[in-house]
Amino acid sequence: MKNQNHNKLKRDFQELYRKIILACAVIGIGAIILVYLIIDPSFSTFKTDAPQTELVTIPEEDDYDKIENGIHVRTGFIDAPGMMVTVQNCTNCHSAKLVMQNRMNEERWKSTIKWMQETQNLWDLGENEAVIINYLVTNYPPKKLGRRAVLTDIEWYQFEE
Incomplete structure (x- = not known):
């Protein structure tokens, strides 16, 4: 009996301890919470006056295909015949900068497009292929690499031996 009273008392103290x-x-x-309300009653710490910014800024419809100083603002492409066809077909998969930096001749563009169709699931461009290639070759032709340009207007002198 003494043991049962001891166990009951122990349980009662444990329950009381949990409640406390x-x-x-x-x-x-x-x-x-009360102290915080006294210090900052409007919870202004959790409010921000800064405007909420979106991760992606979608241009307004009027600005979407805006041209400034001969450059398509959204992509950076030169405004010339075939630009919009190039934008619509090339920038679905690539950034415009990637397209512009690959300065190739007509033959290289054709082989690159064929490779993309065979291995990268590029759709058949149909008549647009010639328009795109013409636009790229005309506006972003290959740059000749090699020696620097010949120096002009230089006064040359001879080393003394």
């Missing part, structure tokens, strides 16, 4: 801990936690959290 819970009450202290609730009172502590309440006190923190």
Whole structure:
């Protein structure tokens, strides 16, 4: 009997201990909220006056295909015949900068397009292929690499031996 009373008393103390801990936690959290309300009643710490920015800025419809100083603003392509066909077909998969930096001749563009169709699931461009290649070759032709340009207007002198 003494053992049963001891176990019951032990359980009662454990239950009381849990209730006291819970009450202290609730009172502590309440006190923190109360102090915060006294210090900052409008919860202004959690408010921001800064405008919310979007991750992706979609140009307004009027600006979507805007041309400034002969350059398509959205892509950077030179405004010339075939530009929009090139934008519509090439920038679905690539950035315009990637297209512009690959300065190739007509033959190289044809083989690159064929490679993209065979290995990268590029659709059949049909009549647009010639328009795109003409646009790229005309506006972004290959650059000759090699020696620097010949120096002009230089006064040369002889080394003394």
